[in-house]
Amino acid sequence: MAGIPTFATPPGFLGLGRHDRDAEFVVAGIPLDIGTTNRGGARGGPAAIRQASRMLVDGAHPRGWVDPAALSLSDAGDFAIALGDIAGSLALIEAQAASVGGQLLALGGEHGITLALLRALAKRTGRKLALVHFDAHVDTWPDNFGQRYGHGSVFFHAIEEGLIEPRRTIQIGIRSPVQRAVWDWTVGRGVTILDAEAVHEAGAAATARRIAEVVGDAPAYLSFDVDALDPAFAPGTGTPEIGGLASWQAQAILRRLGGIGFLGMDVVEVAPAYDVAEITALAAATVVWEYLALLGARG
Template sequence: MAGIPTFAVPGRFLGVARQDRGAEYVVAGIPLDLGTTNRAGARDGPAAIRRASRMLVDGAHPQHWVEPAALPLADIGDFPLVLGDLRASLARIEAEAATCAHLVALGGEHGITLPLLRALARRLGAPVGLLQFDAHLDTWPENFGQRLAHGTVFRHAIEERLVDPRRMVQIGIRSPVQREVWDWTLSRGVRVITAQEALEAGPAAVAAEARAVLGDGPAYLSFDVDALDPAFAPGTGTPEAGGLATWQAQAILRRLGGVAFAGMDVVEVAPAHDMAEITALAAATMAWEYLALLGAATGRG
């Protein structure tokens, strides 16, 4: 934003002025963290991501030569939730998401992805492909006796046929996991690229495999910031050592031209655990990278 000091950029994502749901691309915050299993605080993620996004408005993307803030983009604020009621909040999120054509969601915990996928699959009339950056599989049948939690999201998504597991790739996985959960995930056809595998192969190889798995159909991007090593994203609820560097995640995303993305979310930013805004800036950057990819794909560069 020419002529505006960084600290004075308006408090919406990338400082965008438009706020209507009819925009081609819609940003919404979803401040939910009722289903977290370790450190709480992701309800403050949307505000922190918006604040950090001020650093991304000084010019165009240096590879795609797209200025994401100049796209037909709106920030409609935060979705309303039902205080203290996880199941009712998920239903409310699904209803809100159904009114947006192409949603970029700022979380919140990873549980928000389930209602977003429900709304998207219903609108498209078919399961979608899924690209998931994460330290965790999130295919547990339950978390501590609860069927609805941030670690069960993709078990539900697969069982409800919201995603096609044969067109699903998980990048950055490295947490402790029960063998039966690991085997169940692989048996459904999911391609799991562990953090170690991704680091050894390099971004170009990982991106090429992700494109091959996702194929030509519509796909969804879900970016959990704990895919990044805690050195680059300490402000998250369930950090795991040994993750990707921020530049490596960016390098993978920048090579995903041609994927028919239909929506994305970035989740699990818990800013109280990172007073320097490192995590929030990483999350804002991933959404910025995604929008630049969309802009390049539609010839707006």
């Protein structure tokens, strides 16, 4: 990218010219948002995240000096979905995720896409996954306002289907209203919840240590809902909740997770119609960039 102005970065995540599904790391957009419960618009998230990622192409990561764009990395475009059909879309997403040769880094879209991605990855690994989940919401409601699938029920189904190991699952930044029965079910299954206030009080280093303790040496998945961030840092999302993490806190935590055996990730719920000056999209793009730098530093 030397000599190319940032604003002239080619389309695609980090301006990538590679588009196959056989790279070590494969970025794919999943523009699904028909399972949202408040403001729609996350279908525009993949395009907005790609556009904002142009800010991350003009140098290496300042820790470890890894240039994520120089890794074995491709942007395979957007997955197909079944218009208006959540269950059909999940089946399509799962099949397309299974066709990716390397690690899949998914740009959402709503959080419901994670269920399909976990189904594909659990089948590939043949075991339950640990989960590192940044969010304002527990997303363990048993249904989505009477619908079986949606962005608020993804981890209820993931636990019930045996895709993730609840005692190796940790949720960071939780703070939304929630029914006591849903909270008790989640904690009762063994999930660890670090609410936003606990993160603020403990700090990034202690939070990262707690995440590592819960996950242990299990194969893990990272799911980052951008509403884990406070609306001051991420207004462009469908279900904002005050009191969330600052961008720097999330970044600092992620940078300390190098010992975790991640096998894939997603960043979801970017709704660009509600964004201001691309700050939400840039935060989401930076989460993916940080993840790539983290794994790239392992060599």
